[in-house]
Amino acid sequence: MLSRTVQVLGVVFGITLTAAPLSPAGATNINTSAVACQQAVFQAVPSDKQNRVGIIDSGVVNMTNVPTIVICPVPRSPLAAGATSGGFWLDGDNLLNSLVTVQTTCNVASYTYQGVLHGWSGFTATEATYDRFVSLPASMLGFYDYVSVNCVLPPYHDALRTYLGVFRGVTASQ
Amino acid sequence: MRVVAHLVAFAAVGAAIVYFGSGRSLPAARLPLAPAAVPIRTDDNSQLSLQVEALQREVAALKSVAARPSESSTSSAAQPPAELTTDAERAVEAERHRVYMVGVAQAFAAERVDLKWAGYASSRLATTLQEDDVLRTAAHDFECRQQTCRLRIEDDGSGKLSQRLTMMSLRLMDVFPAATAELVDQGNGRNALVLYMSSQPTPPAAGPAK
Numbered sequence: 001m002l003s004r005t006v007q008v009l010g011v012v013f014g015i016t017l018t019a020a021p022l023s024p025a026g027a028t029n030i031n032t033s034a035v036a037c038q039q040a041v042f043q044a045v046p047s048d049k050q051n052r053v054g055i056i057d058s059g060v061v062n063m064t065n066v067p068t069i070v071i072c073p074v075p076r077s078p079l080a081a082g083a084t085s086g087g088f089w090l091d092g093d094n095l096l097n098s099l100v101t102v103q104t105t106c107n108v109a110s111y112t113y114q115g116v117l118h119g120w121s122g123f124t125a126t127e128a129t130y131d132r133f134v135s136l137p138a139s140m141l142g143f144y145d146y147v148s149v150n151c152v153l154p155p156y157h158d159a160l161r162t163y164l165g166v167f168r169g170v171t172a173s174q
Numbered sequence: 175m176r177v178v179a180h181l182v183a184f185a186a187v188g189a190a191i192v193y194f195g196s197g198r199s200l201p202a203a204r205l206p207l208a209p210a211a212v213p214i215r216t217d218d219n220s221q222l223s224l225q226v227e228a229l230q231r232e233v234a235a236l237k238s239v240a241a242r243p244s245e246s247s248t249s250s251a252a253q254p255p256a257e258l259t260t261d262a263e264r265a266v267e268a269e270r271h272r273v274y275m276v277g278v279a280q281a282f283a284a285e286r287v288d289l290k291w292a293g294y295a296s297s298r299l300a301t302t303l304q305e306d307d308v309l310r311t312a313a314h315d316f317e318c319r320q321q322t323c324r325l326r327i328e329d330d331g332s333g334k335l336s337q338r339l340t341m342m343s344l345r346l347m348d349v350f351p352a353a354t355a356e357l358v359d360q361g362n363g364r365n366a367l368v369l370y371m372s373s374q375p376t377p378p379a380a381g382p383a384k
Contacts, residue, residue, distance in 0.1 A: 069344065105344050107347065121352040121376055140271070142271070143263060
């Protein structure tokens with residue numbers, strides 16, 4: 001009886017060992033600091049050409065007293081076979097204060113290799129520190145598609161003499 | 175003795191499962207607890223027919239690309255050139271997105287109309303379109319229902335439209351946190367971008383909804 005149990009155990013271990021390499025690989029995280037972000041064009045106020053954003057050690061900030069849009073690259077790896085969606089983590093800070101409401105609005109947008117919009121998914125964060133997850137369906141994350149993050153950073157506050165938000169970066173988790 | 179043997183066997187199997195099941199998820203801490211995009215239940219027959227249709231189109235796309243003559247194929251028939259593979263892959267991806275958008279369109283068609291939400295969403299969308307000089311002048315129409323607005327807007331091919339729509343989305347994030355889009359041939363020599371903008375935080379992982 002014991003030898004039979006050992007046989008069964010052997011079979012179970014054999015199946016487990018054989019199946020292990022076939023199981024889906026763990027997701028790969030690719031982190032990108034927001035120091036790679038740049039301000040979007042066509043933001044007319046106060047000026048199209050003004051350098052509105054500043055880079056600090058932990059990310060990108062808005063140095064003007066109006067909300068400013070930044071666009072950030074999102075390096076990523078191809079989706080695993082059979083995946084129905086891909087995910088992205090966006091991180092940053094809102095420097096909450098008693099004088100003004102502070103919020104950061106971001107989206108993750110994907111485009112075809114020809115630059116045609118596939119769609120977006122996003123959020124508006126009002127918390128002091130945000131760590132938001134957004135996902136896009138697999139059909140928007142093809143091998144040749146491009147992904148970028150767009151964020152509206154809260155303005156610099158003249159009276160407080162500080163920027164009111166830091167966008168730290170994005171992690172593609174696929 | 176039998177009981178002990180069975181206990182040992184169960185313990186060993188359990189240990190194997192724990193060992194091989196853990197320690198492989200590299201970024202476990204950053205993965206969501208639950209998948210953000212939950213597959214939508216679909217009618218079996220319609221889903222099967224969609225899948226069959228998708229496969230047929232993918233095969234057709236591959237055949238059409240493979241049948242296309244190229245300089246490389248004439249010089250080296252045995253070795254498929256890299257460009258051909260890329261074209262084929264892109265064709266398959268485009269077809270996959272087209273099929274996905276068919277599901278999204280069907281889900282939109284099946285939505286009831288919530289007059290209150292539709293009225294509010296329409297108002298916000300119209301105002302935001304008017305505020306942008308590129309979007310304002312592009313021919314467009316839209317329809318809002320229960321949680322989705324369908325916007326059709328002509329694309330002049332300059333590349334400005336996608337940029338402006340992405341920027342527009344930031345102003346409308348409180349109404350439409352997610353959207354899916356597709357470029358369609360209008361049959362009059364012009365293309366239009368059709369967007370399904372949703373009040374739901376995540377685009378559907380698959381369509382159509384039942």
